[in-house]
Every structure is written in C-alpha cells, then in structure tokens.
Amino acid sequence: MSNQGYKTFKGGIHPPYNKELASGKAITPAPIPSELVIPLNQHIGAPNNPLVSPGDRVKVGQKIGETDAFVSAPVHSSVAGTVKAVEDIKNFTGAMVKSVIITADSDQPPFEAKEMKPLADLSADEIKQIAKEAGLTGMGGAAFPTHVKLSPPKDKPVDSVLINACECEPFLTCDHRLMLERPVDLVEGLKLLMRAVDAEKGVIGIEANKMDAVEKVRSAVSAEPSIEVEILDVKYPEGSEKQLIAAVTGRKVPPGKLPSEVGCLVQNVGTAIALYEAASTGKPLYERVLTVTGHAIKNPSNFLVKVGTPISVLIEAAGGLADNATKLIMGGPMTGWAQEEPTANVVKGTSGILALPPDLVDVREEHGCVRCTKCVEACPMYLMPNYIVDAVQKEDWAKAELWGAIDCFECGVCSYTCPAYIPHVSYVRKAKAQIAALKKR
Amino acid sequence: MANNKFMTTVSPHLHEKGQTIDRAMKDVLLALAPAGVWAIIVFGFQAILVMAVSIITAMLSEVVVRKILGRKSSLSDLSAVLTGLFLAFLLPVTTPLWVVAIGAFLAVGVAKELFGGLGKNIFNPALFGRVALMISPLWLYIAKFVKPFWYTANGVNWFTPITTSINNGVAGRVVFKTLAGTTKVNVVTSATPLSLLKSGRMLANTVSGATPVGATWITSSGRPSFWSMALGLKAGSMGEVSVLLLLLGGLYLIYRRTIDWRIPVGVLCGALFIFLITWNHPVYQMLSGGIWLGAFFMATDWVTSPMTKRGKWIYAVGIGVFIGLIRLVSPLPEGVAIAILIWNALTLVLDRYVAEPKFGEIKKPWFNRVPVLPKPKPAAQKA
Ligand code: SF4
Ligand code: SF4
Numbered sequence: 001m002s003n004q005g006y007k008t009f010k011g012g013i014h015p016p017y018n019k020e021l022a023s024g025k026a027i028t029p030a031p032i033p034s035e036l037v038i039p040l041n042q043h044i045g046a047p048n049n050p051l052v053s054p055g056d057r058v059k060v061g062q063k064i065g066e067t068d069a070f071v072s073a074p075v076h077s078s079v080a081g082t083v084k085a086v087e088d089i090k091n092f093t094g095a096m097v098k099s100v101i102i103t104a105d106s107d108q109p110p111f112e113a114k115e116m117k118p119l120a121d122l123s124a125d126e127i128k129q130i131a132k133e134a135g136l137t138g139m140g141g142a143a144f145p146t147h148v149k150l151s152p153p154k155d156k157p158v159d160s161v162l163i164n165a166c167e168c169e170p171f172l173t174c175d176h177r178l179m180l181e182r183p184v185d186l187v188e189g190l191k192l193l194m195r196a197v198d199a200e201k202g203v204i205g206i207e208a209n210k211m212d213a214v215e216k217v218r219s220a221v222s223a224e225p226s227i228e229v230e231i232l233d234v235k236y237p238e239g240s241e242k243q244l245i246a247a248v249t250g251r252k253v254p255p256g257k258l259p260s261e262v263g264c265l266v267q268n269v270g271t272a273i274a275l276y277e278a279a280s281t282g283k284p285l286y287e288r289v290l291t292v293t294g295h296a297i298k299n300p301s302n303f304l305v306k307v308g309t310p311i312s313v314l315i316e317a318a319g320g321l322a323d324n325a326t327k328l329i330m331g332g333p334m335t336g337w338a339q340e341e342p343t344a345n346v347v348k349g350t351s352g353i354l355a356l357p358p359d360l361v362d363v364r365e366e367h368g369c370v371r372c373t374k375c376v377e378a379c380p381m382y383l384m385p386n387y388i389v390d391a392v393q394k395e396d397w398a399k400a401e402l403w404g405a406i407d408c409f410e411c412g413v414c415s416y417t418c419p420a421y422i423p424h425v426s427y428v429r430k431a432k433a434q435i436a437a438l439k440k441r
Numbered sequence: 442m443a444n445n446k447f448m449t450t451v452s453p454h455l456h457e458k459g460q461t462i463d464r465a466m467k468d469v470l471l472a473l474a475p476a477g478v479w480a481i482i483v484f485g486f487q488a489i490l491v492m493a494v495s496i497i498t499a500m501l502s503e504v505v506v507r508k509i510l511g512r513k514s515s516l517s518d519l520s521a522v523l524t525g526l527f528l529a530f531l532l533p534v535t536t537p538l539w540v541v542a543i544g545a546f547l548a549v550g551v552a553k554e555l556f557g558g559l560g561k562n563i564f565n566p567a568l569f570g571r572v573a574l575m576i577s578p579l580w581l582y583i584a585k586f587v588k589p590f591w592y593t594a595n596g597v598n599w600f601t602p603i604t605t606s607i608n609n610g611v612a613g614r615v616v617f618k619t620l621a622g623t624t625k626v627n628v629v630t631s632a633t634p635l636s637l638l639k640s641g642r643m644l645a646n647t648v649s650g651a652t653p654v655g656a657t658w659i660t661s662s663g664r665p666s667f668w669s670m671a672l673g674l675k676a677g678s679m680g681e682v683s684v685l686l687l688l689l690g691g692l693y694l695i696y697r698r699t700i701d702w703r704i705p706v707g708v709l710c711g712a713l714f715i716f717l718i719t720w721n722h723p724v725y726q727m728l729s730g731g732i733w734l735g736a737f738f739m740a741t742d743w744v745t746s747p748m749t750k751r752g753k754w755i756y757a758v759g760i761g762v763f764i765g766l767i768r769l770v771s772p773l774p775e776g777v778a779i780a781i782l783i784w785n786a787l788t789l790v791l792d793r794y795v796a797e798p799k800f801g802e803i804k805k806p807w808f809n810r811v812p813v814l815p816k817p818k819p820a821a822q823k824a
Pocket of ligand 1: 378379380381382384385407408409410411412413414424425428
C-alpha cells in the first residue's frame with residue numbers, strides 16, 4: 001500500500017494494520033476486578049501526593065491523588081471500595097510508582113452526575129479548570145496533562161484545534177469505535193476545546209481506512225461550519241502531533257517547539273470525549289476505552305475499562321491468550337511496552353493490550369549498520385537514526401544531539417524498516433537521558 | 442497462563458516483512474542476472490569460470506579472514522557472493538583465474554573485512570579489488586579485451602578456455618587454447634571503444650552484419666555503432682557491455698527501493714554534463730565503459746555512499762563529473778572506478794559536515810555544527 005492521494009506528511013511507513021481483528025466489535029464494559037492498582041503518576045509532569053490512606057472508603061470518581069504543580073493531573077478512584085494500601089508498585093514500563101491499591105465493593109453504584117453549567121455558558125478558563133479537575137491527559141500514550149496544553153503562551157494564539165482521529169498504530173481500534181458510537185460527544189468535546197483556546201477552526205483528521213467513521217463524524221458536524229473532517233493517507237505515524245499538523249495545515253512545528261508555535265492544538269478522540277463528559281456531568285477521567293487484540297488473543301474486543309484494572313483481567317475477558325502468545329504489549333505495536341508477565345495495570349494512557357503470535361514477532365540479533373539509509377528516508381522528523389546509534393555507542397553525546405536524539409519522538413519507524421535490526425529507540429532513550437543530565441549540570 | 446514469561450524487547454514490536462540484508466543482496470544479484478547471462482553469451486564459457494572463481498574466492502576469503510579476526514561467520518548475508526560477482530563483472534574475460542582470485546581476496550579479505558566488515562568498509566570492495574589489481578604489477582593481466590562472440594572465429598568455440606600470456610613483461614597477449622590443445626595466438630583481441638577514442642585509432646572489426654534495428658554494427662568510421670554499444674556488442678569488462686540490460690536491472694532495484702534513484706541520475710547527469718561542455722564524444726562516452734554499471738550498481742552501494750539526500754546529490758554528481766574529467770585529461774581510458782573510490786572516501790566527510798534540515802527547521806544550514814554540551818565532571822560520569 002502506498003499513498004492514497006489524501007493529505008499526509010513526508011516519511012513514515014505502511015505496516016500491516018490488522019485492524020479488522022477488533023474494528024467490528026462494539027465497546028462493552030470490562031468486568032470490574034476485585035482489586036485495582038491506581039498509579040498516582042500517570043501523566044508527564046510533577047508527581048501527585050496521595051489524598052487517601054489505607055482503610056479509607058472511596059467513592060467512584062473521588063480524587064485520590066493531587067499536587068500543586070501546574071504540569072500535573074489529579075488521579076481519581078475508578079470504583080467504590082476501600083483503600084488497601086498505598087505503596088510503590090511496578091508500572092507497565094517497569095518503573096516503581098507510588099500507587100493506591102483499592103479493594104472494590106462487590107456492588108458498584110453508578111457515577112453520580114454533578115449539576116454543571118450549560119455547556120454553552122462555559123468560559124475558556126472554566127473549561128481549563130474542568131479539564132484539570134477531571135485529571136484529563138492525552139490518551140494516546142504520552143499522557144500530557146490537557147489543561148497545560150490548553151494554556152499556550154499568550155503571544156502564541158491558537159487558531160486551529162486538531163483532533164487526532166488517525167489511530168495510525170496498527171491493531172488498535174478504540175478510537176475508531178468511539179467515532180462510530182459517540183460521534184456527537186466527540187464534536188461537543190472539540191467545540192469545548194476550541195472555546196478553551198479561542199480557536200476559530202476545528203479539524204478532525206481521520207485515516208482513509210476508517211471511511212465509516214468519516215461518514216458518521218461528517219454527519220455529526222454537518223451543522224458546524226467551523227469544523228471539518230479531513231481524510232488522511234493511511235500511514236504511520238500520521239497521528240503524531242507534528243506530523244498531523246503538517247499533514248492537515250501544511251505548517252511545521254520547529255524542533256523543540258510546541259504546536260502553539262504554529263497556532264495549533266492537537267488532542268485525541270478519547271480526550272475530547274472525556275472533556276465533554278467532564279463538562280456535562282462532572283465525571284473525571286477514571287475509565288477509558290481500549291482495545292484488547294492481536295492474533296494471540298482469542299476474542300479481540302474493545303472494552304470500557306476502569307483505570308487500575310490488571311491487564312490479566314482484560315485478557316481473560318477477551319477469551320484469554322492463545323497457546324502461542326509470544327509477546328504481550330501494553331499500548332500499540334509501534335510504541336507500546338512489552339510485558340514479561342500480565343501483571344501491569346491500565347492507566348489513562350493505555351490504548352491497547354496486544355498479544356502477538358510468533359510469526360509476527362521478528363526479533364533478530366542486531367547487525368552493524370549497513371548504511372542503507374532506509375531509516376533516514378522514513379524518519380518523520382528527518383533525523384539520522386543510524387548516526388544517533390553510532391554516537392551512543394561511542395558515548396559521544398554532543399554528536400547524538402547533533403543527529404537529532406532530542407527531536408526523536410520514539411515512533412519506531414527507523415527500527416521497523418532497518419535491515420540490520422537495530423533497536424534505535426533504546427539508544428535514543430539512553431542519549432536523551434545523558435544529554436538531559438549533562439544540560440542540568 | 443500466568444507463569445509463562447513473554448519476550449521483552451524495546452519498541453517497535455513489528456518489523457517490515459522481508460526487510461533484511463540478505464533480501465537486499467538477493468535483489469541486487471537478481472538485477473545483475475541479465476547482464477551476467479549476456480556476458481556468458483558473448484564471452485563464452487570462460488565467463489562462467491571467471492565468475493565462479495571470483496565468487497568462491499570471495500566467500501572463502503570472508504570465512505578465513507573472519508575466523509582469524511574472531512568474528513562470526515556472515516556468509517548468509519550474501520554480501521561476499523555479491524562482491525565476488527561484482528568483481529568478475531569489472532574484469533575482462535581474459536583475466537587469468539589466479540589473478541581473479543587475488544582480486545577477490547583483496548576485495549573481500551582486505552577492503553571489506555580488514556576495514557571492519559560489512560557496514561564499516563570505506564571503499565566499495567569490488568572496485569577496490571579491481572583498482573588494486575590495476576595499479577599492481579598484475580595490471581597487464583587485466584588489460585586485454587576480446588571482442589564479443591570471439592568464439593565464432595575459426596578453430597575456437599564457446600567452450601575454448603582463454604589464457605593470457607605476458608611476453609617480455611610488456612605486451613599482454615591473449616592465447617586461446619582449444620580443447621584439443623592447439624593454440625591460436627592473439628587472433629581476436631579487441632580494443633574497447635574507449636581506448637579507441639583515447640588513441641584516436643579506429644576499430645578494425647567488431648561484429649559485422651545487420652543489427653536487429655536495421656543499421657550495421659559498425660559505423661563507417663570504424664567504431665561500434667550506437668546500437669551495438671547500447672545492446673552490448675562491444676569489447677569491455679564482462680559486466681559492463683550491455684547498457685540496456687544494466688539499465689533494466691537498475692530500474693528494478695529502484696522499483697524495489699533497494700537503491701536510491703538519486704545516485705544513478707546524479708552520476709549520469711554529472712558525466713553527461715562534462716562530456717557535453719567539453720564536446721568529448723558525448724554519445725560514445727555515455728554508452729561506453731563502466732558508467733552504467735558504476736552508476737546503478739557500484740556508486741549505489743549502501744555502505745560506501747552518503748546517508749543524506751544532499752550528500753547523495755553531491756556525491757553522485759561529483760562521481761559523474763570526475764568520470765568526465767578523468768576521461769578527458771588523464772591517460773586512463775576509463776575512470777569510473779577511480780571516480781567512485783575517490784567519492785567513497787569523501788562519503789564520511791559529506792555525512793559529517795553536510796547538514797540535512799530536520800523537520801520544521803527554519804534556518805536550513807548547509808553545515809553541521811556539533812552542539813556544545815557541558816563537560817561532565819570525571820567523577821560524576823561514573824555515577
Ligand atoms: S529517529 Fe525517532 S523519530 Fe525518527 S524514525 Fe526513529 S524513532 Fe521515529
Ligand atoms: S535502517 Fe538500519 S542499517 Fe539502514 S541505515 Fe538505518 S540503521 Fe543503518
């Protein structure tokens with residue numbers, strides 16, 4: 001598959017998508033486990049302090065972690081129950097994170113909707129406040145606090161809000177399902193986002209492999225002259241912030257700068273819908289839709305899942321693993337984290353759980369770079385992935401920065417296409433850590 | 442379910458199907474096949490021998506040198522096979538087999554493995570092997586060319602082995618030994634079109650008769666006609682004679698995205714430019730010698746060509762221009778091999794200093810400047 005003639009960015013790859021495994025499955029609520037582990041830190045930014053202690057009773061949607069720092073997002077309980085412990089638990093990346101362990105009541109009352117102002121009366125600041133209170137973050141993986149994104153510098157006005165509805169990661173279908181099942185909520189959420197940053201234009205960018213979603217969303221925006229649906233080429237990483245902006249508006253965010261530099265704001269489908277829910281009912285972000293899929297999952301599904309649910313519960317609910325499951329991944333296949341055991345817990349940024357059979361796991365010994373330039377051609381940031389690796393091997397951090405280690409957003413395109421099977425991303429992470437440490441001093 | 446451990450690796454967890462080193466090498470071998478078959482057709486059974494010796498020696502050299510250096514065997518990536526075939530393509534069919542073997546060892550054992558193995562070599566191994574022979578005392582053995590279909594002459598046939606003898610250490614003479622043991626000396630050697638141009642001589646007779654497209658093979662001036670040059674009825678190194686078949690293979694590689702189209706285009710345009718502004722027989726020059734083999738198969742070698750688009754353009758046009766200039770001013774009739782090797786050496790310089798603009802970069806500098814990071818304190822570095 002190559003280009004389909006819609007708008008797109010330069011570089012990138014066409015992996016096999018395998019979306020059909022789960023795209024036809026309607027969203028269903030996942031079972032609520034008896035015990036949930038809710039990490040207090042699920043976002044990029046300052047860590048939260050626990051607001052509860054062992055023995056405390058918690059309600060659905062009750063705030064359990066918070067901090068005064070601006071770049072942060074509070075965390076809420078996803079169930080009614082009792083706090084069993086507050087302790088360090090390994091999260092999906094293997095890092096130890098302070099987490100609240102909650103024993104869920106066997107009887108779960110529904111969330112009590114709060115009395116809210118009519119949506120049309122909300123001011124920009126009120127919307128930001130709602131986003132902050134609800135603990136909204138990006139829901140595609142990076143989990144950047146939403147209210148921070150909604151507060152661009154004063155001298156950089158935002159004229160366009162883009163909804164990343166590309167879902168360019170193979171296998172995942174949760175955004176696709178959300179667009180099919182809740183197009184109106186998505187549009188309402190986008191309108192709130194536009195109001196929050198005073199943007200005159202909204203664009204929903206959808207990849208051309210989801211034409212049914214395009215149709216649904218188009219009919220939902222038919223009465224909104226300021227909102228457009230833009231069909232985009234099916235290419236990875238179409239949904240990356242900078243690439244999406246380039247594809248839709250032709251503007252390019254300079255290295256090291258934020259989208260507001262070119263007057264744009266990007267949010268994903270899940271976040272827009274969560275903002276709408278928060279604004280209309282006061283519901284914080286304590287549950288999300290994710291896809292449990294892969295050829296080694298017996299019954300691929302799209303679930304509405306409580307944050308803190310152990311992934312083993314979801315795998316069970318999706319029919320369990322096939323015997324030949326070789327790799328278990330939290331997130332998408334391009335940027336997700338491989339799990340040794342199904343013990344991690346769902347966080348706000350978890351978009352999927354993937355189990356791959358051996359024939360999709362092509363792991364080989366790393367060969368030296370043969371300078372084929374495939375990675376350079378495909379890198380959507382126009383970096384020099386092979387030279388970053390070379391610099392890291394020589395521990396020459398200045399060179400690593402020269403070749404672009406800082407600008408790399410770890411999309412994995414380079415390794416995907418590398419005939420030498422070099423895991424560039426692990427080198428890039430090393431370089432980033434070292435450069436940051438050197439600059440701090 | 443809970444007690445079996447899953448594989449953990451860093452993302453991404455997918456890999457492009459068939460994107461492997463040996464797949465790329467197979468692609469190139471396939472692309473070379475038409476020109477290889479043509480060489481066997483026009484130069485006889487000896488062509489098979491030269492290719493076989495070259496490939497086998499290349500593989501053996503790789504095995505032995507890697508063993509000595511304590512590296513793991515890498516035969517399965519097929520790069521030694523490819524280098525062996527390339528070297529054979531760069532040699533005339535008259536090259537004695539022991540000279541072929543020395544060349545193949547120089548190519549793989551020295552130019553590739555001693556430089557650090559596939560990926561670390563600075564020079565294109567096959568070209569290195571060929572040029573090393575050219576500047577060595579053995580040059581006499583690789584300087585004699587036969588005309589295509591030489592085996593149709595009296596007393597020889599397709600199977601006739603060729604040996605080259607050296608008389609008084611000067612003139613290379615080609616001797617054909619028939620299977621019966623009778624020898625025919627020097628009956629069918631031929632000058633290449635380029636050496637004809639250099640010396641100002643005319644070609645006595647290459648192949649006569651009508652071409653498939655009407656005109657005769659030889660023009661009235663005694664040089665091979667345009668069509669005989671393009672189709673490969675001319676004297677030359679084994680792999681370089683048929684421009685059309687090389688073009689076919691090259692286009693296949695571009696289609697497969699195994700090579701970057703910028704490099705052949707740059708080389709051909711650079712060379713044509715020089716031939717045109719100096720009015721140095723542009724058509725003959727473009728159709729002769731190793732330009733097409735060089736542009737599509739040698740200059741595009743992954744390892745020895747630049748990484749960036751800008752670097753590739755500079756490199757490719759540079760090679761083309763150098764070919765043009767070498768052919769114009771130096772006593773060497775060829776120039777492709779030398780031009781590519783010179784730019785091979787400049788590749789790392791281009792990569793290091795020619796900047797490729799990053800996504801969204803506003804100033805697009807041409808030169809790379811290494812950012813200055815605070816120096817770590819020696820003690821802190823350990824921590
Ligand atoms: S270098 Fe970074 S941004 Fe570029 S392709 Fe690789 S992972 Fe993606
Ligand atoms: S894709 Fe791999 S082998 Fe090719 S240049 Fe990049 S790092 Fe080197």
